[in-house]
Amino acid sequence: MSDLVYGDVTTVAIPTVVTERLTLRAIRAGDLDASAAMWADPKFMEYLGGPADRQSAWRNIMQSLGHWALWGYGLWTVVENATGDVVGRAGLWNEPGWPGVEAAWFIASSRWGRGYAPEAAEASIRFAFDNVGVDRVVSVIDADNAKSVRVAGKVGETRDHTEFLHGKHQVVYAITRDEWEAAQGRGAT
Numbered sequence: 001m002s003d004l005v006y007g008d009v010t011t012v013a014i015p016t017v018v019t020e021r022l023t024l025r026a027i028r029a030g031d032l033d034a035s036a037a038m039w040a041d042p043k044f045m046e047y048l049g050g051p052a053d054r055q056s057a058w059r060n061i062m063q064s065l066g067h068w069a070l071w072g073y074g075l076w077t078v079v080e081n082a083t084g085d086v087v088g089r090a091g092l093w094n095e096p097g098w099p100g101v102e103a104a105w106f107i108a109s110s111r112w113g114r115g116y117a118p119e120a121a122e123a124s125i126r127f128a129f130d131n132v133g134v135d136r137v138v139s140v141i142d143a144d145n146a147k148s149v150r151v152a153g154k155v156g157e158t159r160d161h162t163e164f165l166h167g168k169h170q171v172v173y174a175i176t177r178d179e180w181e182a183a184q185g186r187g188a189t
């Protein structure tokens with residue numbers, strides 16, 4: 001891909017972002033147990049290829065940390081401020097052939113329905129507009145994943161187009177910088 005820049009980032013300091021109820025911090029090796037529990041959960045993995053083993057969870061940790069080193073942004077571990085528990089993964093994602101810088105969200109099923117995904121997503125989108133320099137953020141969502149489609153709507157993303165990605169047709173939701181800033185001006189969080 002002509003727009004990829006290779007080798008310009010070799011180390012990266014991963015920032016911590018604190019929201020009202022969550023802390024987004026760098027992924028650590030010690031997150032393996034919490035990650036493996038999510039990866040093994042059929043409800044969590046319903047639209048992510050089905051339950052996966054501990055080795056897959058570990059490889060995903062390595063992949064997600066490597067993403068930061070390659071791009072300078074990536075996914076964080078989501079920690080619940082009230083308990084200190086690891087409750088998910090959220091942040092930014094990109095790869096060759098992707099429709100743009102993606103805001104992605106993954107919350108453990110024990111914590112669904114509390115609005116954690118939109119809270120983490122808003123912090124991720126803000127980070128993208130403030131620190132990554134893009135003018136548009138996308139989210140790639142399985143059309144059947146109604147819960148995730150709801151999160152896209154809650155953060156102001158709208159359906160843009162469908163695209164064949166990771167072996168299936170997926171819906172690309174998007175929000176532009178102008179739309180995001182207009183929403184902030186209206187007092188949206």
Ligand SMILES: CC(C)(COP(=O)(O)OP(=O)(O)OC[C@H]1O[C@@H](n2cnc3c(N)ncnc32)[C@H](O)[C@@H]1OP(=O)(O)O)[C@@H](O)C(=O)NCCC(=O)NCCS
Nearest residue numbers: 044047105106107112113114115116117140141147148150
């Ligand atoms: C999609 C996901 C991130 C939503 O996280 P969340 O923190 O629960 O988000 P919200 O609290 O805003 O809930 C979003 C919607 O999920 C649904 N939902 C919430 N709690 C639920 C539960 N316990 N059971 C089933 N559905 C539930 C509701 O439709 C809700 O919308 P509503 O608030 O209008 O009722 C979460 O379900 C998840 O991590 N799923 C597995 C990983 C995944 O698919 N990630 C997205 C990849 S594109």
